[in-house]
Amino acid sequence: MAIIKQAQRQTLGQLIGANNPVVTVPDDSQRQYAWTKKEVDVYWADIEKFMEARESGRESASEYFIGPVVTITGESVKGRSLLDGQQRLTTSTILIAAIRDILWGMKSPEGMSSANNIQRDYIARKSGRKDPMEYFLVLSLFDRDFFRDNIQDWSEVTGECPKVESPSRPSHKLILDAYSNFRVKILNRLQAYPDNETRLDYLDSLRECLINGLVFVEIQTPSSSDANEVFETINSRGKDLSTVDLVRNFLMEKSRSDHEKSRVNDAWRSLLDGFDRREEIEKFLRHFWVSKHGDVKSHSLYATIRKDLSGHFDKRPQIYGVGAFSAELEGAAGRYAELITASTGDVAFDTSLGEVKAMSADALYPLLLSASGNTSYAELQTLLDASISYYVRWTVVGRRESTLLEENLFSAAKELARGASLGGVITRILQWIPDDETFEADFREASIPKQSQARYLLARIEQYLRWQSDVHEEVVLGDGKVHVENIYPQKPAQELRLEDHDSWVSRLGNLTLLTGKRNPSISGLSFPEKAHLYGGSALLISSRTGIEELWDDKQSQWRVGGIEARQARLSEVALEVWPSGSRWA
Structure with missing residues (x-):
């Protein structure tokens, strides 16, 4: 007490x-x-x-x-x-x-x-x-x-x-x-x-x-020590950000020398200087722990860290102390910053990391953090690409429960940290990826209301179409350079509104990309009034994927059959962009 x-x-x-x-x-x-x-x-x-x-x-x-x-x-x-x-x-x-x-x-x-x-x-x-x-x-x-x-x-x-x-x-x-x-x-x-x-x-x-x-x-x-106990009691009901501070206080409390305290401060200085926002430090701390020990929820992170590290720090003789933990934390922080900002220096790997960021696929970071401890980024390309296919097929398009995916990836991260082979982990991830039949069926029915994920999926399909058509002109597909367009409008004129409107407006077959910022006054028009935007677009996903089939010229109305047909065609491309485990070999 x-x-x-x-x-x-x-x-x-x-x-x-x-x-x-x-x-x-x-x-x-x-x-x-x-x-x-x-x-x-x-x-x-x-x-x-x-x-x-x-x-x-x-x-x-x-x-x-x-x-x-x-x-x-x-x-x-x-x-x-x-x-x-x-x-x-x-x-x-x-x-x-x-x-x-x-x-x-x-x-x-x-x-x-x-x-x-x-x-x-x-x-x-x-x-x-x-x-x-x-x-x-x-x-x-x-x-x-x-x-x-x-x-x-x-x-x-x-x-x-x-x-x-x-x-x-x-x-x-x-x-x-x-x-x-x-x-x-x-x-x-x-x-x-x-x-x-x-x-x-x-x-x-x-x-x-x-x-x-x-x-x-x-x-x-x-x-x-008395103050720390009072502090922890008060902050146990505080905001989540206090986890970072509680961990630092704990490390200071367990330090056995001024040198160890200095080591903790060096590590924390790296954290503060390496990340733009405190939320990123909080996320890093959890992902660092997950990368070594498997899943732990944010609300129990501090209690888990304290219990586990106390067991090491209190041993006599001490084998693993505050200094060693702080050094690991500092080293991992540098790699984590490179991962979340896609700044590793390896062009291909950074491009793939950009996909992770575009999808907000944070569940992949503990695995990549664990793997990068002893392996170069170039050697991790297959691991990253397989993980992206798994995430897209399982979560983004399949809309399946993300808990199982996280459990699998966090378990793989823990295995790598404890000496498992990289090849063995990649093999397991390939086995987890939904097969082509399942993914195609999921894609044909998929609605993607989240703009960032829709932009990512459409941009990757656009890149594949350009490669397939041997079109070499570079088109910047980053956020702010293109926008997601609902071909059948989000707010159509009342006489053109489809039955079960909400079921169709965010379907992938109804989405495309256009350059520049979205113009709401144009987006809400009927197809004849904006057809030129698609046919004249430099983006192949707008000019060559059958958008015209969404409109019935004779009846002057939108066709749900056109949305389904276009989505089916896009699904065939998606099978190539995000391959299954069987296609990897």
Whole structure:
């Protein structure tokens, strides 16, 4: 059980104000800034509601409880290590900085004086002219310098921060986004006030609500292990992103030396620098574990990792420790980034990875990650192509339950990680691919409402048709360059609407590609009014696959038989584009 020294009420001003112990986010425990526009907007809406209620004078509205924070506080309280509450305190500091800058920008003596006071009392100050800056909130190594450069190192002469450091991590951009978001919201509110006097009143009221009205419960613990236990308990009900942070905290807790802690930080630095979004880090962490151990669901990922690694880390003598795990994690992160961005350097392999991305076939990544650990990308081409055929035939076109496919692929990844031969795994995947008869029947009936998957299927068929017809002109088929066209419109004129409209509009036989962006006014026309778009198209899937059969000239109406006939022809091409296991040999 965790030891809690005390839990006490603290206002925001008591947590990060001058003359209070400095709050420091330790390098070995906390995550970087992670609040997106969604969380910032909710925070601002809550502040505005609180201000309105507080100004009513009701005693019940005098304070706004914003949640607990967990700190590690020694016997001599000179500083506090913050384990939980970083997002709220950082966001609050960003909002205070936005108020400071708007006050300064008013260029009135009172506004500039208020801005200076806010900076000294709640953000950072110097005791003497030559003394170092004292920051009331110190972030961890991932964000510390950037936060100071853009939020805290503010000049009372120029009213600006140096802003020398460019954003290099997703968290840096989120810090700038939060600041810009608050600045816009405040400036919009100020437009309702007729003069500087009333604007100063509003800004002072906003500052006072934040500093004296926001209330936390500070849970003080004597050690990092106690704090970690409290942190995990609180965050067990938090958002999924906390899994990444819980794993890092766990690794720090299990580190036996400063060298191991440094190794963990190196690995996490690679994660933060290697991915554009935190969601990608979360996905990588799960796929990394799956690639070595088989399937595990996101909601139980942390508990599974902790239980398994504790068994290794606690052994005496220790064979596999924190350093070895961190090294594996860092190496895998680099390969994973190459896989999801299709940037391995092998042209053919990257082209196939582009197909995986176009389909959002994330289930393939653990297998590829596992296989790439000891094998070159060029040698994995057959594995990747077979996996794509399996995914298309089973999931995209067949619409079968994806759970079985994932279980198969994750099991294969685990086998590769434990020494199975690449050839043996490929053989198994080829056996899982639905046969031609099944795939052709599935394709003839397939509806693909998801635009990204429809675009992928049609683009691959187009590429095959061009190869088959020896057409060498290059046509860019990437997203944004072509659009999926419903030949029989999604919104036809009432007199041309087919019975059972929804069953036909997304059928593959009713879909084609046209260059450029979709024009809704053209898409909704009858066939004679847009036939020239198909016949004159440079795309063979539009000009040579019998689109004209979808329209009955004599009756001036759409033909479901034409949709079925065209889809049957496309299915014959699909058999070649995504071959079965028997065709592979």
